[in-house]
Amino acid sequence: MSHIEPNGEFVEVRPQEAASHSTVRLIQPVALGSRLRKGWGVVRARSFESKGEIRVTDDVVTINTAVARLLRSALRHELTLRRTDIYNVRAEGRIVQFDLLNGPGELEPVILRTRNRSDAALLVTALPDQTTRTYATEARERQIFLKSIDRRAPHTWATWTIIAITSLVFAVTATRSAQLLHIKPDVLITAGSNFGPYTQGGQWWRLLTAMFVHLGLWHIVWNMIVLAQCGRLAERLYGSGRFLAVYVFAGLTGSQASLLWHPGIHSAGASGAIFGVLGAILAYLVRYSGTVPRVFVLQHSRFTAVFIVYNLIYGFTHHGIDSGAHLGGLLGGFVLGLLLAPPTEASRESRLQRTMALGTAMIFACGLAVGLTWVLAVLATRPDRQELLQFAMVTRESNALELRFSSDLKAFSQALSRTPLTADDRAALADRIRATLLPECGKLYGLIVAVQVPYDSPEWKLRTNLLAYFGDISKVLQLTASVVDENRLNDAAAKAALQPLVQSVRRDQAALLKLRGNP
Numbered sequence: 054m055s056h057i058e059p060n061g062e063f064v065e066v067r068p069q070e071a072a073s074h075s076t077v078r079l080i081q082p083v084a085l086g087s088r089l090r091k092g093w094g095v096v097r098a099r100s101f102e103s104k105g106e107i108r109v110t111d112d113v114v115t116i117n118t119a120v121a122r123l124l125r126s127a128l129r130h131e132l133t134l135r136r137t138d139i140y141n142v143r144a145e146g147r148i149v150q151f152d153l154l155n156g157p158g159e160l161e162p163v164i165l166r167t168r169n170r171s172d173a174a175l176l177v178t179a180l181p182d183q184t185t186r187t188y189a190t191e192a193r194e195r196q197i198f199l200k201s202i203d204r205r206a207p208h209t210w211a212t213w214t215i216i217a218i219t220s221l222v223f224a225v226t227a228t229r230s231a232q233l234l235h236i237k238p239d240v241l242i243t244a245g246s247n248f249g250p251y252t253q254g255g256q257w258w259r260l261l262t263a264m265f266v267h268l269g270l271w272h273i274v275w276n277m278i279v280l281a282q283c284g285r286l287a288e289r290l291y292g293s294g295r296f297l298a299v300y301v302f303a304g305l306t307g308s309q310a311s312l313l314w315h316p317g318i319h320s321a322g323a324s325g326a327i328f329g330v331l332g333a334i335l336a337y338l339v340r341y342s343g344t345v346p347r348v349f350v351l352q353h354s355r356f357t358a359v360f361i362v363y364n365l366i367y368g369f370t371h372h373g374i375d376s377g378a379h380l381g382g383l384l385g386g387f388v389l390g391l392l393l394a395p396p397t398e399a400s401r402e403s404r405l406q407r408t409m410a411l412g413t414a415m416i417f418a419c420g421l422a423v424g425l426t427w428v429l430a431v432l433a434t435r436p437d438r439q440e441l442l443q444f445a446m447v448t449r450e451s452n453a454l455e456l457r458f459s460s461d462l463k464a465f466s467q468a469l470s471r472t473p474l475t476a477d478d479r480a481a482l483a484d485r486i487r488a489t490l491l492p493e494c495g496k497l498y499g500l501i502v503a504v505q506v507p508y509d510s511p512e513w514k515l516r517t518n519l520l521a522y523f524g525d526i527s528k529v530l531q532l533t534a535s536v537v538d539e540n541r542l543n544d545a546a547a548k549a550a551l552q553p554l555v556q557s558v559r560r561d562q563a564a565l566l567k568l569r570g571n572p
Contacts, residue, residue, distance in 0.1 A: 079109040079179040081172055085118045085132075086164030095352060096150070098164045103130065107165065109179040112136060116165075141188040142180045144173040151180060152188070160185070195346040201398055202289040211293040212284035215300065216277050219323060222265045223273045233270045238319065238452060241266055246321035247308045248449070250442045253316065253433040257426060264304035266321040276323045280330070286353070287330045290337045295393045296330075302418050303329015303386035309425040310381020316438045317445030317512065318375065325378035328364075329386025331357050336390030344397045372567060385421075389414055437507045444504045444512050451500045458493040462526075465490060469537075479537045486534040491527065498523040515568050522561035529554045
């Protein structure tokens with residue numbers, strides 16, 4: 054019978070004779086991993102198409118698998134391995150992996166997927182318990198390191214406390230807003246979001262509270278999922294107290310960077326603090342790269358770096374994402390993490406070293422926080438930033454009027470679509486345009502045109518689009534009032550005159566949605 058050895062060659066064997074005097078230890082259904090690849094410092098299987106069973110005896114391990122093929126019989130393989138050639142058996146979840154001796158000094162990985170964790174544990178017990186010197190050393194170092202950081206924060210209570218507080222704040226804001234997907238701006242501001250004019254007007258506490266406020270359901274869900282993953286790791290690396298210091302400080306520097314980037318911004322969310330946590334993880338791995346196990350460094354440093362780079366690029370290329378907060382939080386968390394990172398073994402840090410590290414970190418954190426706040430206060434007096442702050446206030450104050458105008462416009466459109474319309478109906482509709490819709494639209498236009506913004510700012514484009522939007526709607530309403538008065542709603546010439554104006558309004562509306570970061 055032919056079978057495939059790990060080196061890919063066919064060899065003639067008689068597995069029945071080899072196992073004739075062997076006691077069967079285990080028979081299990083498995084899937085054999087194929088197209089192995091190395092990523093994040095670990096060898097993984099791209100697929101588990103080869104399904105079958107593994108038979109473990111006293112002498113050999115036999116893996117029988119088959120790959121289903123469309124319109125053809127299944128491709129079957131039988132892999133017979135000597136127990137003495139199997140090293141470094143380990144399990145992760147329901148994946149079992151071992152190294153197969155394949156020539157002098159050569160090891161080739163074999164990866165199997167079992168039905169569940171229990172099967173994986175049984176298979177590990179049945180396979181040979183022998184390791185190479187390199188693997189044994191790395192495994193021992195990794196075990197010592199993991200035990201060390203587990204002792205530092207065995208329950209990661211700080212991460213779960215932050216998640217609980219943030220979730221409670223969201224529940225309150227969602228209840229007050231009577232919405233889950235998108236919380237109303239006024240409710241967010243009342244809850245403590247980072248609204249530029251208010252924060253730089255003296256309400257500096259918003260720099261801290263903003264990290265516990267979220268804009269909607271998916272905003273908080275994704276942030277808390279990421280925090281639950283990276284927060285628990287960072288808390289074990291730093292300890293609960295230092296982790297809390299990193300989280301709060303990163304949230305603070307994220308909020309400050311957000312205002313430095315866009316003084317009139319209205320932002321909220323834990324993403325700045327979470328980027329700081331990711332930065333702290335990188336800082337720890339950079340500082341102790343020589344003592345942290347190599348596989349641990351490769352896995353977490355590469356994944357963290359890719360996650361950070363991807364999200365920063367995505368934020369800089371899409372509207373509605375506070376990239377300033379992400380970058381500020383990342384830098385704040387990285388620098389403070391470098392200062393606070395404890396040694397891999399707590400016994401190596403003396404009381405004096407711990408005191409010096411905490412003192413240095415506290416001086417740095419307080420100095421940077423106070424310094425950035427002072428810079429923000431000074432910058433807020435500049436004429437160009439004053440214009441941006443005033444524009445932010447005007448757009449917020451006009452928000453309620455804009456919502457009412459949109460509601461009135463929708464009600465008018467519904468009334469206009471009803472047929473047939475009597476003379477009294479037409480008179481009422483024309484009166485509604487002139488008495489309600491046009492004054493509301495004119496007031497909105499007047500509020501925006503009264504404030505100026507710097508030409509090279511993002512707010513300039515928003516202001517330009519708002520003026521175009523309200524100006525075009527005003528023209529549509531005036532022409533519609535005349536058409537209704539003259540009973541020309543079905544007139545082809547009237548429709549032709551309205552069509553380009555309506556299309557212009559739709560283009561303006563689409564541009565506004567994009568600028569405001571709405572879907």
